[in-house]
Amino acid sequence: MPAFVNLDKTTAFTALVQGSRPAPLSSLLNKERVESMEIPLGGGLRYNYASKFVDQSVLKALQALSDEVQSIEKYKLILSGETMNTGEGRKVLHHLCRGRLGGEVNFGGKELGAFYAGELSKIREFAESVRSGKLRSASGKAFDTVCQIGIGGSDLGPRALYLALEAYAREKGLLKLRAEFISNVDPDDANLVMSRIDPHTTLFILVSKSGTTQETLANETFVRKILEAKGVDPAKQMLAVTSETSPLAKNPNYMKSFYIDDFIGGRYSSTSAVGAVVLSLAFGPETFDAILKGAHEADKLALESDILKNPSLLDALLGVYERNVLGYPSTAILPYSQALSRFPAHLQQLDMESNGKQVNRDGSAITYSTGPVIFGEPGTNGQHSFFQLLHQGTDIVPLQFIGFKRAQTLFDVNVEGSSSQQKLKANLCAQIIAFAKGKQDANPTKNFPGARPSSLIWGESLSPEALGALLAHYENKVMFQGFIWNLNSFDQEGVQLGKVLTKQVLSGASNDTALQAYAGLLGL
């Protein structure tokens, strides 16, 4: 069993802090560096770290840190089905949804790799029958819309992936069912979504692992009432994705149920049935398979102990260097691809919910910084928004760029000698250099300090394989950072207190006068 040690107790971290800092990026960054500091990431993507604030000496120290915390050994424990979600006493098995990298994982009389694969094959069959028009709505019409009802991991990941491939699938003629999502308990959310869909041609997917999520159950009732008022029998148009032990399982209120289990964390569930049903219905099972293939490729690369062959591990280490040595408090995700418009919101959950912790995996308080604030919007939009602060603000924000050689759609126009896709890419390259090198100007208002580090994930195009690899890259990055910070990245105790107090407000059981006063203001 590898040792679990706090970051500040490692020899390698002390060495890293005491070691020398790299020369300024403006002096380091040249052609050779851009072309050499790059490694494959899976799904045809590559991870380029030429514009990170790093040199051979720092890389050597980061390798030593990775070795000392036994990153790869810990990842192997996850793959082998060890109880790595310690606080909740659970295995961590999202990798197993997309391929096997460890041995068999048995639990409760089942081999779980076979269980996940079995669910996937049922989903495939179901999606094909809907997409072919064999399975129709109660009114005999073909389904043209799928509406997922879920929140958090049951919403952000699947929604980000749907948006990421909507234009791609439309272009390739694969988009058979348009997807909608209802997540917020705010009735305005469900009312607006319901106002723009045809209940007679919409399939609903209720997603809740526990079957007890307050928002999701309220939205289920919401949708059922509307369907009933329109003469649609919800039991004939609503599926459940849940665990076999939840109240939603084997329940006649749903035309069909697909299963996950406690070992698939919400924010890691996009490659399980939680993402599989909606994405297979929308784009077809082959497209979903391709996502899994890309994710599995990234998972395999994450097994490399040489950090220069392991992009998610290297990304994790560089992030720790920026957070704990250089002291940068946030990180921006900047995809130069409109299809990735909600991918930063998914990563915000993935990262901040996993590593926004102040106790280690044994439950002891730690004194160093853990997960940063994560935010982002697509370029070039962000350039006309918050990039001002990134270039000339008083804090340095490390940047994660993502870009592609080709667009997902074919039609493009030439304006002033370049296509829109060329402009998009030229902006991306220009920004990396502007952030890294800055520009001296006699007028301080026009002075750019530079020294803003960034990485670039790039590839031919945002294909399903590339998307799967991108998703898994970040999941694995977050996992490795959790190992380095000695956290349990797989629980979320920080969401519990709000739930308890909410119930107290609704039942009138709270005797906190401030809470009562706030409730009074809002007419509760």
Add this chain to the structure above:
Amino acid sequence: MPAFVNLDKTTAFTALVQGSRPAPLSSLLNKERVESMEIPLGGGLRYNYASKFVDQSVLKALQALSDEVQSIEKYKLILSGETMNTGEGRKVLHHLCRGRLGGEVNFGGKELGAFYAGELSKIREFAESVRSGKLRSASGKAFDTVCQIGIGGSDLGPRALYLALEAYAREKGLLKLRAEFISNVDPDDANLVMSRIDPHTTLFILVSKSGTTQETLANETFVRKILEAKGVDPAKQMLAVTSETSPLAKNPNYMKSFYIDDFIGGRYSSTSAVGAVVLSLAFGPETFDAILKGAHEADKLALESDILKNPSLLDALLGVYERNVLGYPSTAILPYSQALSRFPAHLQQLDMESNGKQVNRDGSAITYSTGPVIFGEPGTNGQHSFFQLLHQGTDIVPLQFIGFKRAQTLFDVNVEGSSSQQKLKANLCAQIIAFAKGKQDANPTKNFPGARPSSLIWGESLSPEALGALLAHYENKVMFQGFIWNLNSFDQEGVQLGKVLTKQVLSGASNDTALQAYAGLLGL
């Protein structure tokens, strides 16, 4: 003329830093505090700061700071048409779009209040003729969609406001034209939007103040080519919103043009023609008037020199206290209203582009922190995402909650004794208390440290008036923070370097080998 002094040179700031800190929030926060620490904000909204980390002594010091930097005098200079965008030599006149609070503002032979009002009245007339079906498309059909082509301030603000009132307007039968937006130069953006609209019933609005924005002009050509291919004459279905001196003005390529001028900054342009055309077409001119009315109310409150009667000034000062005295590097915007789903993205631009600066208004370097990172998503969604870090992460992130007594839509359901709207509000109240007070637990994993300060803006419902007040509140907050930090909040020099380098990449003129290498990777 008031004096412009750096924050660290003021007597009041030194006193604030040296002054005592308030007692812990968990001991301060009770019924009396919640009910008394609240002031009107305009549009029927109220600003509650009971859960801010503040006491009478800090409030007194903040009042002294506001007085010393002459906040109100500087605001009055803006209202009177002084050249307060110093670097660019421009007036700052967005307040004048929604009502007059200073005297006449003359420039270039025009009185600008009358100019803005005149454009608004042309827009009203035009919107009415489209909405009534009098003005129809070339094919004789009524318009049912309006598509805005613009980026940055021509996109984020109008889009956020459209989404904020879409469900409201639908419920009230006011939604005559659905709005779409094309912003990114990524061809996937325009292709996807164009694939879901009917070009024969869509009115396009091209928005660019200068008429030279690269992305917007590329997207214009993009749309024109598609329209022409479908037999639609773009000159009969495309409007321009621009300045009178731009190449788009008085141009036969557009069926009509509406004007703004250099004194309306992009991120402050939602209440000018930039927002007026699209929102008046979608919701009707009366709805837009109500937005202006709410904004004007907030602008009037911003004239109060007593910080306890001036919510945007108080919000600004509390933000400076959190940033420069307590040292918190970011701020989260958390609207408990799905309608405000993109409002945080608008505020991200507004705030970070205005105050993400490291030189003061005279162009001298400053050494204190200025604008924080701004991010956010609607609750309850955020609770199932990044709230983990907010509750138990190692950095404190000040929070800005927004909530309403009633939803915009009427249909709701009762599940387990409460409606969805009640659940939404109960969650909001519970979160404020959970963040402020935390909870001691023998198990450190379940321990909540509390001491996370938040404010709450609340009202009856998200009406157009409330939305206008909310918008202006944040504009004025950012303006006051700019005064306190002694910045020019109205330029954006930080966007220029990227533009220059992009042009070099596209023309092959760069001799930076690293830039060439990145361009090579991406196939440029």
